[in-house]
Amino acid sequence: xxxxxxxxxxxxxxxxxxxxxxxxxxxxxxxxxxxxxxxxxxxxxxxxxxxxxxxxxxxxxxxxxxxxxxxxxxxxxxxxxxxxxxxxxxxxxxxxxxxxxxxxxxxxxxxxxxxxxxxxxxxxxxxxxxxxxxxxxxxxxxxxxxxxxxxxxxxxxxxxxxxxxxxxxxxxxxxxxxxxxxxxxxxxxxxxxxxxxxxxxxxxxxxxxxxxxxxxxxxxxxxxxxxxxxxxxxxxxxxxxxxxxxxxxxxxxxxxxxxxxxxxxxxxxxxxxxxxxxxxxxxxxxxxxxxxxxxxxxxxxxxxxxxxxxxxxxxxxxxxxxxxxxxxxxxxxxxxxxxxxxxxxxxxxxxxxxxxxxxxxxxxxxxxxxxxxxxxxxxxxxxxxxxxxxxxxxxxxxxxxxxxxxxxxxxxxxxxxxxxxxxxxxxxxxxxxxxxxxxxxxxxxxxxxxxxxxxxxxxxxxxxxxx
Numbered sequence: 001x002x003x004x005x006x007x008x009x010x011x012x013x014x015x016x017x018x019x020x021x022x023x024x025x026x027x028x029x030x031x032x033x034x035x036x037x038x039x040x041x042x043x044x045x046x047x048x049x050x051x052x053x054x055x056x057x058x059x060x061x062x063x064x065x066x067x068x069x070x071x072x073x074x075x076x077x078x079x080x081x082x083x084x085x086x087x088x089x090x091x092x093x094x095x096x097x098x099x100x101x102x103x104x105x106x107x108x109x110x111x112x113x114x115x116x117x118x119x120x121x122x123x124x125x126x127x128x129x130x131x132x133x134x135x136x137x138x139x140x141x142x143x144x145x146x147x148x149x150x151x152x153x154x155x156x157x158x159x160x161x162x163x164x165x166x167x168x169x170x171x172x173x174x175x176x177x178x179x180x181x182x183x184x185x186x187x188x189x190x191x192x193x194x195x196x197x198x199x200x201x202x203x204x205x206x207x208x209x210x211x212x213x214x215x216x217x218x219x220x221x222x223x224x225x226x227x228x229x230x231x232x233x234x235x236x237x238x239x240x241x242x243x244x245x246x247x248x249x250x251x252x253x254x255x256x257x258x259x260x261x262x263x264x265x266x267x268x269x270x271x272x273x274x275x276x277x278x279x280x281x282x283x284x285x286x287x288x289x290x291x292x293x294x295x296x297x298x299x300x301x302x303x304x305x306x307x308x309x310x311x312x313x314x315x316x317x318x319x320x321x322x323x324x325x326x327x328x329x330x331x332x333x334x335x336x337x338x339x340x341x342x343x344x345x346x347x348x349x350x351x352x353x354x355x356x357x358x359x360x361x362x363x364x365x366x367x368x369x370x371x372x373x374x375x376x377x378x379x380x381x382x383x384x385x386x387x388x389x390x391x392x393x394x395x396x397x398x399x400x401x402x403x404x405x406x407x408x409x410x411x412x413x414x415x416x417x418x419x420x421x422x423x424x425x426x427x428x429x430x431x432x433x434x435x436x437x438x439x440x441x442x443x444x445x446x447x448x449x450x451x452x453x454x455x456x457x458x459x460x461x462x463x464x465x466x467x
Contacts, residue, residue: 032276036244042237043265043272047088049095053232053261055225058089061216065093065189069155073213074176074184077161077200078191080218082348083262089218090157090191101153108444109163110351113171115446116164120156144178144185154186160351162192166204173208220259226250229261230268245271248285256292267291295341339369339466346459347371350452352440354420357428357463358382358389359436365393374418374441387411389437392425396434398453399425403445422447426460428467438463 033039042051052058061078068076080086087107094103104123111119117136118129124143130136147154158164158172178185190196190212200209221229227250234244245253249271257263270291271283280287339357347355354374358365367380376382384390388410392399401407401423404415410423422442427434438460442448 032273035276036272037239037241038234039238041269042233042239043269047085047091049088049092051233051236052085052088052092053229055221055229057217057219057221057225058085061218062089062093064214064216066096068189068214069097069153069187071213072183072187074187075208075212076187076189076214076216077196077212078189078216078218079194079197080191081220081260082193083260084218084220085261086191086218087159090159090189093189094155094157097153097155101155102147103154104156105159106156107159108447109158109160109168110444110446110449111168112165113168116168116171123156124154140175141178148183148185155189156186157189157191159191160193161190162194162196162199163351164199166199166202169199169205169208173205173211176211221254221261221264222259223251223254226254226257226259226264229264233265233268244281245283245288246285249283249288252285252288252292266295270295295338339463340371342459342463342466343369343371343375346438346440346456347375349455350424350440350448351442352447353443354418354441356439357436357467358393358439359428359467360384360393360434365389365436368436372441374420374443387414388423389425389439392427392437392439393434396427396429398427398457399423400448400453402448405445419443421445424448424453424456426453426456428460428464430464435467 033041044051054062065076065078078086078090090105094105097103102124104120106116106119106123108119114133114136117133117140121129121136121139121143124140126139126143130139144154161169164172172188172190175186175188176184190200197215199205200212227245230245230250230253245268253264253267253271257267267288268283271287274291275281275283275287278287343355343357346352352372352374354370354372356367356370356375358367358376358380361381363384364381365384366382367376367378370376370378382389384394388399388401388407391409399409401410404410404412404421404423415421418441420441421444424440426438428436428438438456440448440452440456
C-alpha cells in the first residue's frame with residue numbers, strides 16, 4: 001500500500017497541484033491522471049465551456065439568456081450564488097455568438113463611470129481611446145451604428161456586476177438609450193451574486209430595474225444533477241471506465257457540497273487523490289467521509305475522522321490544505337478550519353485571483369498556504385529585503401498596490417509573468433514582532449478597496465489563533 005502519506009507528499013513536496021489551465025505539473029499527479037485514464041484535470045475551476053454540464057438550472061438560465069438576445073431585449077440579468085458556474089455559463093453564451101456578433105466580456109467592475117466606458121471601448125476593440133466622456137460616447141455611438149448597418153449584434157456581458165457602484169450602474173442604464181426606432185444597438189447582460197439583485201432593488205435604480213426584461217437564476221444542484229455533473233466532467237477529461245463513485249459516496253458528495261459545483265470539484269479532486277494514494281480505484285463512502293472531514297468546505301463544524309491521517313492534500317484549484325501544524329512554528333492546534341480553506345474563503349470574499357499566507361523563517365518568508373491562480377506556490381521563499389511582500393514583513397505595515405504596472409515597490413517582471421495587477425499585503429503581528437504576512441492579489445488593476453483591507457486585517461487577527 002502506498003499509504004495516505006503519499007497524498008501529503010504530492011501536495012507539499014511537489015507544490016501546486018494544477019496550473020491555471022488545469023494541466024498537472026508534477027510527476028505524481030501525472031501518475032494519478034494516467035491511473036484513471038484522464039488527459040486533464042476533470043475538477044479544475046477555470047471557466048472552460050467544455051466542462052459546462054447542462055443541468056436543469058443551467059439549461060433554463062442559458063435558454064432564457066439566448067431567448068433574450070434573439071428577441072432583441074436591451075437588458076437581462078443573471079443571479080447566482082458563488083461557485084455555481086456562472087462565469088462558465090457566460091463564456092458558453094459568448095461562444096454561441098462570437099462569430100455572428102460583436103461581443104465584449106467585462107469583469108473589472110470596481111471602477112468609476114469613466115473607467116467603465118474606457119474598459120468597454122477597449123473590449124469592443126477600439127485601439128485609440130478618446131480623452132473626454134463626450135468623445136467616448138460619440139466613439140461608442142459610431143461603433144454601434146457601424147455594426148448595426150452590417151447587421152451585427154453588439155452583446156456586452158458584465159460579470160460580477162454586484163460590485164458596480166450605483167453611479168456606474170446608472171451609466172450602464174444610459175447605454176440603453178443608444179437605439180434606433182426599430183432595435184437596441186447594444187444588448188447587455190448583468191451577471192452577479194445575490195447582492196446584485198439587492199442593489200437593483202434600490203429606489204435610485206428603479207429605472208434600470210424596469211429595463212431588465214429577463215431575470216435568470218442559477219440554483220443549487222439536486223442529488224441526481226450532482227451525479228450527472230461529476231459524470232460529465234469525468235467524460236470530458238477522458239474517463240471511460242466504470243462508475244468511479246459508489247452510490248453511498250455520491251450521496252455524501254451531494255449532501256456536503258450543498259449542490260454547489262465548486263464544492264463538488266474540490267471534494268472530487270481530493271477523493272481521487274486519496275483513493276489513488278491508497279491504491280483504491282473506487283471512491284467509497286469511507287474515502288469521501290475522510291475527505292469531507294479534512295476539507296470541511298462549509299465550516300459546518302464537522303469533526304475530523306479519528307482514523308484520518310492524510311494532510312496537505314491539494315484541491316483542483318491548486319490550494320494546499322491542512323499543513324502539518326508542527327511545521328508552522330509557532331502553532332497551536334485549533335478547531336477544524338485549515339489555513340488552506342481559510343485562504344480560499346479570503347480569495348472568494350475579496351474577489352481576488354490569489355490569496356496566500358507566508359510565515360517568517362530567518363531572513364525569508366515562506367508560503368505555507370495558498371489559493372487561486374496568482375498565489376505563490378507552497379514552499380516559495382521570499383527575501384525580506386526584496387519586493388513588495390518582503391517590505392510588508394520588514395516594516396510591519398499594511399501595503400496596497402493598485403496597479404503593478406506603475407508601482408516601483410513591486411517586482412514588475414514577476415507581476416507580469418503571473419499577470420498580477422493589484423496586491424494587498426497585511427503583516428501578521430505577535431507580541432510586537434512580525435511573524436508573516438497575509439496577501440491577496442488580482443489580475444485586475446484597482447481590484448481592492450478599503451473594505452477589503454479591513455476584512456483582511458480582521459482575518460489576519462483570526463489567523464493568529466491558528467498559527
